[in-house]
Amino acid sequence: MSEKLVEVHGLKKYFPTKKGLLHAVDNIDFYINKGETLGLVGESGCGKSTTGRLLLRLIEPTGGEIKIEGQDVMKMGAKEMREFRKKIQIVFQDPYASLDSRFSVYESIEEPLRIHKVYNDPKEMEKRVFELMETVGLAPRVINSFPHELDGGRRQRVGIARALALNPELIVLDEPVSALDVSIQAQILNLLQNLQKQMGLTYLFISHNLSVVKHISDRVAVMYLGKIVEMAETEELFKNPLHPYTKALLSAVPTPRIDIDKQRIVLEGDVPSPIDPPARCRFYNRCYCRCEGCAEQDVQLVEVKPNHFVACMQAQE
Amino acid sequence: MQEQVKQVAAQETVIYKKRRQLPDIWHRFCKNKRAVCGLVIMILIVLAGIFAPVICQYDPIQQNLREAYQTPSLAHWFGTDSIGRDLFTRVVYGIRTSLLCGIIAVTISLVIGGTLGAIAGYYGGKVDNVIMRFMDILLAIPSLLLAISMVAALGGGMINMLFAIGFSSMPTYCRTLRGEILKIRKTDFVEAAKAAGAKDSWIIIKHIIPNCLAPIIVRVTMGVASAILFCASLSFIGLGIAPPTPEWGQMLSFGRDFIRTYPHMSTFPGLAIMVTVFSLNMMGDGLRDALDPKMKT
Numbered sequence: 233m234s235e236k237l238v239e240v241h242g243l244k245k246y247f248p249t250k251k252g253l254l255h256a257v258d259n260i261d262f263y264i265n266k267g268e269t270l271g272l273v274g275e276s277g278c279g280k281s282t283t284g285r286l287l288l289r290l291i292e293p294t295g296g297e298i299k300i301e302g303q304d305v306m307k308m309g310a311k312e313m314r315e316f317r318k319k320i321q322i323v324f325q326d327p328y329a330s331l332d333s334r335f336s337v338y339e340s341i342e343e344p345l346r347i348h349k350v351y352n353d354p355k356e357m358e359k360r361v362f363e364l365m366e367t368v369g370l371a372p373r374v375i376n377s378f379p380h381e382l383d384g385g386r387r388q389r390v391g392i393a394r395a396l397a398l399n400p401e402l403i404v405l406d407e408p409v410s411a412l413d414v415s416i417q418a419q420i421l422n423l424l425q426n427l428q429k430q431m432g433l434t435y436l437f438i439s440h441n442l443s444v445v446k447h448i449s450d451r452v453a454v455m456y457l458g459k460i461v462e463m464a465e466t467e468e469l470f471k472n473p474l475h476p477y478t479k480a481l482l483s484a485v486p487t488p489r490i491d492i493d494k495q496r497i498v499l500e501g502d503v504p505s506p507i508d509p510p511a512r513c514r515f516y517n518r519c520y521c522r523c524e525g526c527a528e529q530d531v532q533l534v535e536v537k538p539n540h541f542v543a544c545m546q547a548q549e
Numbered sequence: 550m551q552e553q554v555k556q557v558a559a560q561e562t563v564i565y566k567k568r569r570q571l572p573d574i575w576h577r578f579c580k581n582k583r584a585v586c587g588l589v590i591m592i593l594i595v596l597a598g599i600f601a602p603v604i605c606q607y608d609p610i611q612q613n614l615r616e617a618y619q620t621p622s623l624a625h626w627f628g629t630d631s632i633g634r635d636l637f638t639r640v641v642y643g644i645r646t647s648l649l650c651g652i653i654a655v656t657i658s659l660v661i662g663g664t665l666g667a668i669a670g671y672y673g674g675k676v677d678n679v680i681m682r683f684m685d686i687l688l689a690i691p692s693l694l695l696a697i698s699m700v701a702a703l704g705g706g707m708i709n710m711l712f713a714i715g716f717s718s719m720p721t722y723c724r725t726l727r728g729e730i731l732k733i734r735k736t737d738f739v740e741a742a743k744a745a746g747a748k749d750s751w752i753i754i755k756h757i758i759p760n761c762l763a764p765i766i767v768r769v770t771m772g773v774a775s776a777i778l779f780c781a782s783l784s785f786i787g788l789g790i791a792p793p794t795p796e797w798g799q800m801l802s803f804g805r806d807f808i809r810t811y812p813h814m815s816t817f818p819g820l821a822i823m824v825t826v827f828s829l830n831m832m833g834d835g836l837r838d839a840l841d842p843k844m845k846t
Contacts, residue, residue: 288744317746330737333842334570334759343755344745378842394741 237402237434238264238287243296245282252508256282258458259296261533264402269428269435271449271466273442273481275503279458280438281325284404287436288320289313300402318348321395325407327387331379338375340390341365344397364393369423385416392423402434409444421448442485446470451539454478457506457514460533464540474536474547477515513545521546570842577839584835587828594825598644607635609642609795620813627817630800631807636814639795640821646796647777647825650711654776655769657715662722663765669723670730681727684720692717693782700788710789714779718772725768729761763840770833774826781822797822 240262247254257279264270272280285291287298289305298305300320308316321344324330331340341361351357362372368389379387388408395403405424409417425448427433439445445452446466453463454477462475473479480497501518513519513526525545533543542548578584597604613633621628627636662684669680687695699713733739733756742752781798783789790796792803797818804814 285740290740290743314746314748317744320744322741322744324737324741326737330741332738332756332760335738343742343747347742347745347747347751380842391741394745398745 235266236263237266237301238262238436239297239299240287241297241299243283243286243298244294245279245286245291246294249507254507255458255509256506257286257293258509260455260458260460262453262460262463264434264436265450266401267428267432267434268450269437269448271445271452272436272438272455273440273445273452274455275440277503277506278455279506280440280455281406283455284322284406284436284438287402287404288317288322290322318398319401320404321398321400321402322404322406323388323391323395323408326411327384327391328379328411330391331387333379335379336375337365337370337377337379337382337390340379341393341397344394348398350398360397364397367396367427368393383416384412385419388412388416388420389423392420392427396427396431399431400433402436404436404438406438407440408437410439410441417444424448442481454481457503457509459514459543460541461515461544462540462542463533464537464542468537468540472540474540474542475515475544476519476521476546480520513543515544573842574839578835581835581838583831584839587831587835590824590828591832594644594828595648597641598648601638601641601645605635605638605641607638609634609638610793618807618811620811628811628813630803630814631811636800636817639800640797640817642795643797643800643818643821644825646790646794647780647822648773650707650714650780650790650796651773651776654711654714654718654780655772657711658719658772659722659765659769661715662719663726665719666723666726667730670727671734673731677727680723684723687717688720690717693779696779696783697786697788700783705788705791707790710780710783714776714783718776718779721772722765722768725764726761729764730757733757733760763837766840767833767837770836771830774829774833777822777829778826 240260243257243260244255245257247256260283262270272283274280282291286293287305289298293306296306300316303316305313305316335343338358338361341364342357345351345357345360351360361375365372365375370386370389370393374382374386379390382390388411392408408424409420412420421444424435428435435448437445437448449466451463451465452469453460454469454475455461456477462469462473462478469478470482473482476497477499480499483495483497497520499518499520504514504517511530512528513522513531516522516526519526523546531543531545531548533541534548535541536548578588611634613629615633616625616629616635617631617633619625619629619633625635625637627640629635630639665680665684669677695717696710696713699716700710703709703713739752739756742756747755777797780789781796781801784796784798785802787799787802790799792799800818801815801822804811804816804818807814
């Protein structure tokens with residue numbers, strides 16, 4: 233279980249803007265064990281999706297190191313990278329935009345197989361597509377349909393089937409359920425969990441929905457303004473959050489009970505601009521337990537307990 | 550009971566069939582009555598143009614002063630002009646000139662403008678900026694004036710006129726294609742193809758081209774209509790196709806001198822222009838709706 237499939241060190245992505253460098257992802261480290269699900273949470277604009285795309289090199293990182301199965305992804309040439317893409321796939325948030333409206337379901341699922349010329353025999357290809365459709369729970373009769381003829385849940389299933397086509401090791405799930413109805417969300421989440429069990433997949437699950445993340449993840453990483461502020465096993469993180477931001481985040485999750493008197497931590501102020509942020513704790517201006525030391529230097533992610541990392545000076549002490 | 554089970558099983562075996570989009574598009578197109586009407590008229594016009602020598606018994610160029618200034622009759626359906634040429638014959642032969650001009654002019658602007666637009670959209674950055682500012686300059690000059698001045702500078706004649714028309718209507722194609730490519734390049738499905746390991750050539754051929762084809766087809770259909778108008782306008786002021794060749798705009802201007810006494814001389818070529826442009830535009834409108842797969846069938 234502890235074999236690391238993905239290791240990321242000092243990953244950075246700065247976007248040049250007119251006002252300066254936008255630190256979308258700033259020096260983050262994390263790892264994902266083989267067969268587990270790492271949930272990546274944070275508010276919108278904190279760099280979660282960028283992180284996912286960086287992992288696939290859909291966006292070129294500014295700096296840092298990504299190792300998948302011990303191979304350095306960053307050093308791969310274009311040809312090698314194309315071959316390596318088989319191992320990492322992505323499922324997008326919006327199933328309406330992620331399928332070409334001119335491709336039928338068959339053509340969409342077949343596309344990755346055709347790109348990599350997996351099958352030469354059209355019969356085998358057809359068999360494989362049917363097989364994939366069955367795996368993701370799509371009725372065979374929709375095979376000739378176009379995306380606009382399907383509902384959101386089915387489209388997302390097509391997206392998942394595409395991602396599975398090449399037997400990947402790692403799937404980046406970029407908010408795969410946030411565009412769907414709640415009832416369909418549950419179906420898709422269960423499907424994802426079953427697939428993981430059957431195929432031993434590893435997931436990076438990006439979401440802003442804490443309940444969903446709690447449900448599906450083995451470990452959770454919390455992002456704030458381009459940095460990972462806390463990373464721990466799900467149970468540990470939800471029971472014993474150390475970073476003030478995580479605490480505030482968790483206190484905002486609605487609980488369907490009225491007998492518990494919950495203390496909601498309300499943060500003041502807005503998320504500061506990610507353009508050229510000062511070298512101090514990113515959370516400094518909104519933190520409710522800051523001290524003088526916090527403003528002086530950037531905080532590093534430190535392992536305070538086994539498998540519990542936190543980037544807060546107070547908590548580290 | 551067993552039979553029922555068998556039936557259900559038979560229904561469940563679905564075979565993948567390559568589903569072509571053409572039948573769907575045709576179905577959607579047929580639902581639009583105006584578009585079908587435009588298509589039928591266009592087919593008739595094209596057929597008339599092709600079989601002009603069969604339809605007409607007169608020569609479009611031969612003068613026959615004895616028959617000059619005739620109003621419409623059974624012998625001359627559209628009457629004759631001041632030097633006795635049968636107007637119906639000339640209008641029918643004019644289809645050849647007009648359609649040819651329209652198509653060639655549009656091809657020229659599509660090839661030049663479209664290529665520039667595609668480059669601008671795909672590469673972006675400075676290249677995009679240079680190309681688009683150039684197009685903005687072209688757009689700032691009224692296109693008819695631009696075409697007139699180009700013909701005036703290059704000299705008259707069909708080829709020069711076609712280039713002038715093609716060049717001055719280039720910005721629209723450039724903008725359309727650039728916009729489409731910019732839009733498609735950023736979509737998730739292109740990103741998904743990239744994540745699946747697709748090469749640039751795959752993405753361009755499989756995703757970008759099919760997805761910008763529809764707006765281009767629509768633009769071209771309507772573009773042919775406006776090129777025909779352009780051509781007629783230039784010929785009307787004597788900068789386009791030289792007199793003996795039958796051309797609608799030029800016939801219109803020829804009949805202008807007699808408009809009070811013999812209005813038919815300019816009415817029929819004018820009607821021909823109108824009907825052609827009108828049906829092309831109706832067709833284009835219908836195509837736009839039909840080519841979008843998201844439209845409900």
